[in-house]
Amino acid sequence: MSGSISGMTDSETAYAKINLALHVRKRLPDGYHQIETIFAFLDHGDLISVAPGEGVRLEIDGRFAGGLSSTDNLVVQAARRLADLSGVSQGARLHLDKRLPVASGIGGGSADAAAALRLLNRFWGLDLSLAALADIAKPLGADVPACIHSETCRGTGIGQDLAMISGDDLQGYAALLINPLVAVSTAEIFAAWDGVDRGGLGEGRVMEVARNGRNDLQKPAIALVPILTDMLQLLDAYQPVMAKMSGSGATCFALFDTLDAAVEAEHHCRKTISEIWTMTGEIR
Structure with missing residues (x-):
């Protein structure tokens, strides 16, 4: 989709995530938890936009921008990880319109990082599949791979072992x-x-x-x-x-x-x- 912000060339929605169920099975030695969950996604969320730039830079505004760092941010981590793994030297100026509350259980930073990866995959012409992006996203957080797909799925392990639910009966709700x-x-x-x-x-x-x-x-x-x-x-x-x-x-x-x-x-x-x-x- 076309970015509506001046100078931006493309944009991607960071879709709000909801857990329709979340069963916690046990604590793991690394601090994570073994869970079973059903992820679903709304058709609205934050908005990430991109334009050509030197290096990877992030600008943030919107209702919930206050207190967020434009340098110590999961979006920047995701962008740099994708660039490093793909051998990309081209820069990107990213803009985050923060519409979702921070630390609110609906994806937030995970959805933003995932949207940045989908957006930069197009912007840098990498042509990586969503599955490949989800693998790249795993170190960024438990929810990021599910947010890459942003479709109804079942998550196990720490939430990163995904089974997509095709033809699900959530359509229309x-x-x-x-x-x-x-x-x-x-x-x-x-x-x-x-x-x-x-x-x-x-x-x-x-x-x-x-x-x-x-x-x-x-x-x-x-x-x-x-x-x-x-x-x-x-x-x-x-x-x-x-x-x-x-x-x-x-x-x-x-x-x-x-x-x-x-x-x-x-x-x-x-x-x-x-x-x-x-x-x-x-x-x-």
């Missing part, structure tokens, strides 16, 4: 995301998990598995951010297909049969809780 504007630490939430393995995901159609699934990080997140209880109860009041917390929080989501239903619920949520961020969109 819409989502409402709400966040209390409270950043939470993924490491802190995982550390607060009680260590009890409550079993893996079931088998079957993705919506059935998701609705029967859990988010094992929801309880420890609520202990740290009690307003999550109010947010989940608020979402349940609109009779969605399902409602849960995403990732390690603090964003919660609800799935609806139509985008109109999601937008109507969003309107009521914003009237009920003033200090929240919301986003609606369709599942990709």
Whole structure:
């Protein structure tokens, strides 16, 4: 797609990620956790744009740009890793329009890094497959490979062993995301998990598995951010297909049969809780 920012030649959306279920199975010696999850993605998110430039440089603006470093940033790490592994000497001036809350359980920096890799793959004419980009992305974080694909998939291991869900039954559903504007630490939430393995995901159609699934990080997140209880109860009041917390929080989501239903619920949520961020969109 064409970049709308002056001077930018191309752009890529960093699609918001939600975990329809997140089962934590055990702690691993390296600090990660063995999980089973279902990733899904909205059709909206942050926006990364690119233009020719010397070296790799990043500019950041947007609602949630405050406090983000343009040098110590996963986007820059991703870009330099791709350049090094591909032998690219051409530079890139990157621009991040930060629309998603930081540390909110919906991809954020992982989605930004993934979008940068997809964008630079085109910009530098590398013609790498998404699978190859996902392999390159593995050292950048547990969620980055899934965000490379940005399509419904099942994740195991630390979330990087992916099984794409083709012909899934999420097509046509819409989502409402709400966040209390409270950043939470993924490491802190995982550390607060009680260590009890409550079993893996079931088998079957993705919506059935998701609705029967859990988010094992929801309880420890609520202990740290009690307003999550109010947010989940608020979402349940609109009779969605399902409602849960995403990732390690603090964003919660609800799935609806139509985008109109999601937008109507969003309107009521914003009237009920003033200090929240919301986003609606369709599942990709």
